[in-house]
Amino acid sequence: MICRIKTLALVLVFSFLGVGAADAHKVTIFAWAEGDTVYTESKFSGGKRVKNGKVEVFDSAGSRLLEGRTGDNGEFSFRAPAITDLNIVLTAGMGHRNSWRLSAAELGGAAPGPARAAPAAQGAPVAERRPEALPAGNGLTAREVEAIVARQLEQKIQPLTRMLAAMQDRGPRLTDIFGGFGYIMGLVGLGAYLRYRKETPRP
Numbered sequence: 489m490i491c492r493i494k495t496l497a498l499v500l501v502f503s504f505l506g507v508g509a510a511d512a513h514k515v516t517i518f519a520w521a522e523g524d525t526v527y528t529e530s531k532f533s534g535g536k537r538v539k540n541g542k543v544e545v546f547d548s549a550g551s552r553l554l555e556g557r558t559g560d561n562g563e564f565s566f567r568a569p570a571i572t573d574l575n576i577v578l579t580a581g582m583g584h585r586n587s588w589r590l591s592a593a594e595l596g597g598a599a600p601g602p603a604r605a606a607p608a609a610q611g612a613p614v615a616e617r618r619p620e621a622l623p624a625g626n627g628l629t630a631r632e633v634e635a636i637v638a639r640q641l642e643q644k645i646q647p648l649t650r651m652l653a654a655m656q657d658r659g660p661r662l663t664d665i666f667g668g669f670g671y672i673m674g675l676v677g678l679g680a681y682l683r684y685r686k687e688t689p690r691p
Contacts, residue, residue: 514532515532515541515578515585517577517578517588521595524571526566526567526576527563528543528563528565529563530562530564530578538558540558541557541579542557543556543564543577543578546575547570547572548573550575554566558578571595572592573590575587576589576590633682633683634683637678
């Protein structure tokens with residue numbers, strides 16, 4: 489969970505500084521994970537979607553794990569074959585090529601909570617994304633509290649990831665960058681507060 493937050497914060501900062509690798513290419517590919525499923529969006533610099541672009545997925549050792557093609561909407565998704573760092577490479581023809589790296593921590597490497605106790609639960613993303621209230625009882629461990637916060641962060645981070653993808657095309661605005669960064673820090677503060685409240689003994 490913390491690794492994902494740090495990654496998004498770094499993307500925001502690099503977008504602001506204008507040193508993102510995507511600026512040097514005519515196409516961009518953006519990827520994010522929801523559970524063990526990876527979603528990608530591919531666009532040309534003007535915002536046009538990449539149709540029938542080749543997407544190749546490599547592991548950290550450089551071995552190709554799978555290959556696919558983007559649809560008319562420029563999207564391609566796949567089930568992660570393993571929890572490992574992934575290098576997702578887009579080839580759109582005419583020498584247009586770019587890539588996106590996804591860390592193993594973003595592929596659900598965090599400890600599972602009560603709602604994800606069995607592998608079968610990963611096939612029901614709708615249940616995971618439903619808003620979940622923190623139980624009032626005192627039977628939760630710090631591990632379970634962290635899992636609940638992680639699931640709620642998953643719901644909130646998805647719109648932010650899409651905003652970052654759009655920023656790659658039109659260039660970031662200060663309000664977008666500082667607003668998104670502040671949003672992430674607020675979620676970090678919420679997680680820290682919930683953990684502190686759980687670990688602090690009651691009088």
